[in-house]
Amino acid sequence: MVTDTEGYIHIIEYLTEHLNLFENIVVTNKSADTVMHVIEIELSEQIISVCGQNVGLSFSQRNTIIREVDAIVYDLGEIFSGIVDNPTTEAQRRFIKEFATLIKNLFDNEINILRTKNS
DSSP states (O other): OOTTSHHHHHHHHHHHHTGGGGSSOOOSOTTSOBHHHHHHHHHHHHHHHHHHHOTTOOHHHHHHHHHHHHHHHHHHHHHTTTTTTSBOOHHHHHHHHHHHHHHHHHHHHHHHHHHHHHO
């Protein structure tokens, strides 16, 4: 659905251009959520929003979205492999939120394309 699109490739490229936000960071708040936890929370919120805005999605389509999100989380786990358990900074949390919103926009776009084809 989205992981095989050019848009996804561009979003991953955008992420890699901003990896410096996650390098050589000293976090003083050791109780902050980890990078992977923030990714999971932000993506979950965005996907809940996608499904809530598209109540006409079939069970199969919702399952496809969930599988896609699992693939995205896997990709992010690979990209952030050395730092997934590191606590996050405020700048990192803002970036992850922005990234998750871009992923949501990809899903919105693909759902609109599906609706257009089925009309």
